[in-house]
Amino acid sequence: MKNITVIGSGTMGNGIAHTFAQNGFNVSLVDINESALQKALQTISTNLDRQIKKGAIEESAKAATLANIKTFTNINEGAATAELVVEAATENRDIKLKLFKQLSEICKDNAILASNTSSISITEIAAVTTNPGNVIGMHFMNPVPVMKLIEVIRGYATTDTVTNTIIDLSRQLGKEPVEVNDYPGFVANRILMPMINEAIYTLFEGVAGVYEIDTVMKLGMAHPMGPLQLADFIGLDVCLAILKVLHAGFGNSKYAPCPLLVNMVTAGHLGVKTGSGFYTYTPGSKDLVVAPKFV
Numbered sequence: 473m474k475n476i477t478v479i480g481s482g483t484m485g486n487g488i489a490h491t492f493a494q495n496g497f498n499v500s501l502v503d504i505n506e507s508a509l510q511k512a513l514q515t516i517s518t519n520l521d522r523q524i525k526k527g528a529i530e531e532s533a534k535a536a537t538l539a540n541i542k543t544f545t546n547i548n549e550g551a552a553t554a555e556l557v558v559e560a561a562t563e564n565r566d567i568k569l570k571l572f573k574q575l576s577e578i579c580k581d582n583a584i585l586a587s588n589t590s591s592i593s594i595t596e597i598a599a600v601t602t603n604p605g606n607v608i609g610m611h612f613m614n615p616v617p618v619m620k621l622i623e624v625i626r627g628y629a630t631t632d633t634v635t636n637t638i639i640d641l642s643r644q645l646g647k648e649p650v651e652v653n654d655y656p657g658f659v660a661n662r663i664l665m666p667m668i669n670e671a672i673y674t675l676f677e678g679v680a681g682v683y684e685i686d687t688v689m690k691l692g693m694a695h696p697m698g699p700l701q702l703a704d705f706i707g708l709d710v711c712l713a714i715l716k717v718l719h720a721g722f723g724n725s726k727y728a729p730c731p732l733l734v735n736m737v738t739a740g741h742l743g744v745k746t747g748s749g750f751y752t753y754t755p756g757s758k759d760l761v762v763a764p765k766f767v
């Protein structure tokens with residue numbers, strides 16, 4: 473396998489493209505938005521500089537990695553020769569179903585179609601394609617070049633061959649694949665999102681402030697980052713979308729999104745990507761500049 477198409481060049485898409493390109497794959501990065509593609513190339517370049525500075529890669533790896541990435545706004549051109557597509561477009565069911573229907577018409581019959589969805593059913597996505605056995609979940613973690621885990625999600629129809637190919641490929645990327653079955657939130661978000669939602673409820677109910685909640689979880693539970701800061705990094709819109717899937721999928725009120733999260737998303741305060749969430753950030757940077765807003 474050599475030709476990989478990544479659909480969506482946002483937070484996750486740029487990291488997935490970076491990781492495949494750094495490991496010698498030809499990457500076609502597709503987004504409907506040209507400025508998102510340019511921003512992704514800029515982010516990849518900055519992240520490669522950071523890896524060089526840390527001594528994680530050689531200086532020469534930067535040019536080689538960037539040379540492996542081509543960008544497209546036209547999905548027909550970007551996906552035609554793909555052996556594997558990794559879809560990392562916006563977490564929206566209708567967008568993903570439309571994309572997979574389109575991909576199954578554009579791509580070769582034996583192409584594997586993977587989704588990086590955090591919560592949408594792989595079985596449902598597969599059902600709109602002509603070859604559901606070739607559809608699988610490949611759930612990378614943020615930031616992709618750094619995080620070791622890939623949650624490999626088997627849909628109802630996913631074949632053993634496709635699962636084993638994705639497990640081998642994940643190891644080629646230096647990642648640790650973990651195989652799970654297709655139920656709402658899979659494993660990672662079924663456990664993580666209720667914790668983040670509970671942290672938001674704790675803030676909403678005035679039990680403690682942002683700093684206090686994150687500090688309890690960092691120093692008390694040895695989490696590298698507090699749940700509210702983590703929510704900012706993931707994107708509050710993404711967190712809300714996943715909670716809605718858990719709520720609808722299990723029909724259990726324990727997954728109901730906190731009204732404060734709903735309000736923040738409605739107001740466009742989406743975390744790092746908009747410069748404002750539970751914390752505020754320097755535009756275009758992940759550095760915290762202002763301590764907690766709600767104290």
Ligand SMILES: NC(=O)c1ccc[n+]([C@@H]2O[C@H](COP(=O)([O-])OP(=O)(O)OC[C@H]3O[C@@H](n4cnc5c(N)ncnc54)[C@H](O)[C@@H]3O)[C@@H](O)[C@H]2O)c1
Nearest residue numbers: 480481482483484503504508560561562563589590614706
């Ligand atoms: N953010 C995280 O920490 C995280 C972690 C794991 C998985 N995910 C999943 O990864 C996926 C992407 O999330 P993100 O945080 O990168 O989102 P994002 O909002 O940062 O980026 C999404 C990108 O998709 C593009 N897009 C939308 N519709 C498209 C289409 N039809 N064709 C091509 N491009 C399209 C948008 O222009 C945007 O650039 C989601 O399914 C999300 O659930 C996110």
